[in-house]
Amino acid sequence: MKVALFDFDGTLYPHETFETLRAHLKDHPKFKKNYKHFVRHFAPTYFGYKMKLVPKIKMQHRALESYVLSFKGYSKKDIDGFFADVAKSMSTELRTTLLEKIKELKDENYYVVLISGAFIPLLESLFKGVGFDYIVGSKIHYKGETLDYKSRFERVFADRKIDIIKEHFKNKEVDWKNSQAYSDSITDIKMLELVGQPVAVTPDNDLLSVAQDKNWKILTDL
Structure with a gap:
């Protein structure tokens, strides 16, 4: 089995997903009243981050929570x-070049995985019909049919992606040497190193440096 792993934020979607989510909540005709609750809960962590008292990873986790x-x-x-x-x-802003690549990989019998820190219901709605074999994202928990706000929130990020990938494929024979992975960020370096054909998509400076040093494929004109 050959696998193709795709990051979402900055890769398939060229913008910062959370900023898009924030703007939609603020302006949504039905849910904009929720925005003040979001700000009230997130503000202390955000200001702590701005004052360099809170690490960026913790700030990002708190934002989604x-x-x-x-x-x-x-x-x-x-x-x-x-x-x-x-x-x-x-959906109108997704990178069509990569969407076409996903279709091509599916035709070549790759097992295609979307792995992201974005919320699962967003990813499932956004990529319905695209053909991903497996979608990994940050879960929203429910008690019955209502949000379970007491459950611990877990953001899928960096090394956690590797844990999930390895767990998912632990009983499968994967041809990692001929598998592919696509990402824009150095935070996904371990995911890119997992495969024999890593692709840096409009990479940040750190990933660009690594990709150039290792002679990885780099996509910038998308």
């Missing part, structure tokens, strides 16, 4: 509907 908590009291149907609205607007 605060976002979920702003939907306290809402049903799964409501939350899925909100993410479907966001996905509809984001």
